[in-house]
Amino acid sequence: MEMDIDGACKPKDEEEKEKGKPILAILVGAPGSGKSTFCENVMRASSRPWVRVCQDTINNGKSGTKPQCLKSAAASLKEGKSVFIDRCNLDKEQRVDFVNLGGPEVEVHAVVLDLPAKLSISRIVKRTGHEGNLQGGKAAAVVNRMLQNKELPKLSEGFSRITFCRNETDVDAAVKTYTAVSPLDTLPHGCFGQKDPNAKTQLGIMRFLKRPHETNTRDSVPSQLTEEKGPCGKTQETVSSSSGMATQKIKVHEDMAPGSISQDESDIPTLAFPSISTADFQFDLEKASDVIVGKVEEFMDKLGNARLVLVDLTERSKILSLVRAKAAEKKIDSKRFFTFIGDICQLYTKGGLCCNVIANAANWRLKPGGGGVNAAIFNAGGPALEAATKEQARSLLPGNALVVRLPSTSPLYSKEGVTHVIHVLGPNMNPRRPNCLDNDYVKGCKVLEDAYSSLFKGFLSIANTQVKVPRSSGSILSGPSKLEDEISGTKTKTWALCLQALYNIAMQPEKHNKQVLEASDDVVVLNDIYPKAKQHLLVLARIKGLDTLADARKEHLPLLMTMHEVGLRWVDKFVGEDASLVFRLGYHSVPSMRQLHLHVISQDFDSKHLKHKKHWNSFTTAFFRDSVDVMEEINNQGKATIQDEKRLMSMELRCHRCRSAHPNIPRLKSHISSCQAPFPADLQKKGRLVPEQTNSGCDP
């Protein structure tokens, strides 16, 4: 019997339901981003019945509460109307209750108005009589603050479609799209429009921790405004300089338990896998889908909270619809097993889906190339994946899987947060490929089952070790064995936490009282825990999204100046205590820890922690960018020059004063302990050395 597979497996009534579903469109954007205008423009011309639920007006024209919005939205949806949720919805927590209004009968969309902050602010400042009463200079500070804490929506929150608008053109396009959806239409699912290109560079690291400082943003913006007690006189200027946060009081909510890391989605072990053998190996889709669903069902009760996700590139994928239908038939928990359309190599960055493990439909030689998923994954994983694979095995038999731990140097790890790749080899039904089973589906299905078994077992072995909570401190006298650590997999996490350390301190200095020497709204000062000189401080920027020097732009200039001033103040203090000290203030071109930090370091380099070439070169070559130069460059060119790390780190060891070369670190250290030569001329310019050196040797 010949039948269209798609049609055969999809219950007819389900298809009909998909048409004419009301849309719940949750707008996401700061005040002034144009949410209300967006709704009005769509509603003006749309043939769909739209209702706009606006928190600013829901209370008889005055601002209301979130529950009021929820109630109103639910009522309209029930009547079959489509709804715009017109409130900021800038973080997941704010959105979740609205997303939950969705269901099989309602499509939940997000429309993100992620326009330049300047634009939002300038609109608000000009605005009079806006419903939300968020006007004038104070608004700038609030918007600035809100945008710092924003959290872009992801499909995994429960949206079927997300539209990102980064500029007016995007907004116009989105208005058109939504205006054009007739009552019987649906819009394609997935993410549309570009995400913020500056969003984040260290996703792999960030995923280990939910942002620790999550201000429980109040629903109504005006009430927040009235709470602002900062000096208002200054905020007028902040519109252009964006240093509005200078006047913000950082509030920390007491109800956040210390160190509480809420279980967000990134903590759930997730395996994303392609359909094995059905592409190039030409395995029958109907049979393959039976095997997949059967094996998933078998492993379901072993999964715990872990998730399995079948991924395919295209929306038209037959294997996905087959599997979806069969999984639904078997009532498999759709929270722990679902299908996903997207590139398996970019699930996080493009699709917002956090997967710590991905499976590769490998070839028997475990070699890159060949096209399809295998080529894509090896390509995305880079040489690090190839090397790590090679180390484990040179070949793979059909029905087997190989777990490969990704080195942190792999882009898949750093960008996508993937910690492991599991190579799987399935049965081959393609006569033009090796080991063809020649249509023997009895054997074929057995091999395919084995393949998924090996894959899921491999995943469980990783998932089970990663979920474990780090041991409680001081529980075992003998201390943890290396083996124990390796098994529990906590080290990876610890390591990720180390990279985060500065960020955490910058966000919550009050939780790190022991280390923090000084904290203001703008900066936190602390001693470097591994000082490379007699005095070695770090001045941290307390702003989100400013991870490294490369992120610094003109709008950060006031902050950089503050950091410099704070650093100078500490130098004064130190020089007062020991007049022999001379300091440099500067940034590493490529820092190893997240969160922009200014080094304030005395030039004696007298420290037991200075051990390696890298230590030395990171403070004495062009890799160290003097703060004064950085500020000048950002002012003139809009950003700082980043020096080539590799070249500078491998430079020969030279004395920072007389420039003499030395064969190794011990000899160098012995030399610098006594070298009294004057500093090189270029260092004596522009205030790079503090206090400034006088050639004559007599201070004014």
Next chain:
DNA sequence: GTTCTAGAAC
């Protein structure tokens, strides 16, 4: 960022 360690350099 540090620690560990194999093997190069001495």
Next chain:
DNA sequence: GTTCTAGAAC
């Protein structure tokens, strides 16, 4: 044999 470094692991 000892010192030192580079690279991997954490």
